[in-house]
Amino acid sequence: MRRGATILLLLSFTLITLAYEEEPAEAVVIQRCVSSNENGARRPSVPPTSCSNSMGDDDCATMFGVSEEIQKQNEDENNSYKVNSTCYNAIGRAVGSQCRSMCALCCEHGELSIRL
Numbered sequence: 001m002r003r004g005a006t007i008l009l010l011l012s013f014t015l016i017t018l019a020y021e022e023e024p025a026e027a028v029v030i031q032r033c034v035s036s037n038e039n040g041a042r043r044p045s046v047p048p049t050s051c052s053n054s055m056g057d058d059d060c061a062t063m064f065g066v067s068e069e070i071q072k073q074n075e076d077e078n079n080s081y082k083v084n085s086t087c088y089n090a091i092g093r094a095v096g097s098q099c100r101s102m103c104a105l106c107c108e109h110g111e112l113s114i115r116l
Helices: 003-019 057-064 068-075 090-099
Strands: 027-029 034-036 042-044 082-084
Touching (some): 057 090
């Protein structure tokens, strides 16, 4: 099976599975593209707002979204930044690069799609 077809199959399966979930997957402290601030909080080395998702924002939010509570906590620079745990599993490795902003992976661009 070609890589593109495999990714499409994984994406379809993920979206169908997530459609039946009421809550996003568990939020975890960021593991990639990390820098620590003076308080020891783990924050994105490149702000997630500085790059775009190459897949639609709604699709990325469906697969990799976090709760509103976590979004509010992420705004506080004293807190370690959290992302959806799916960003770091097999699905995330397969399609997470298309949702770089949502998974806070802006530092991993080959070609930067910076938002101005």
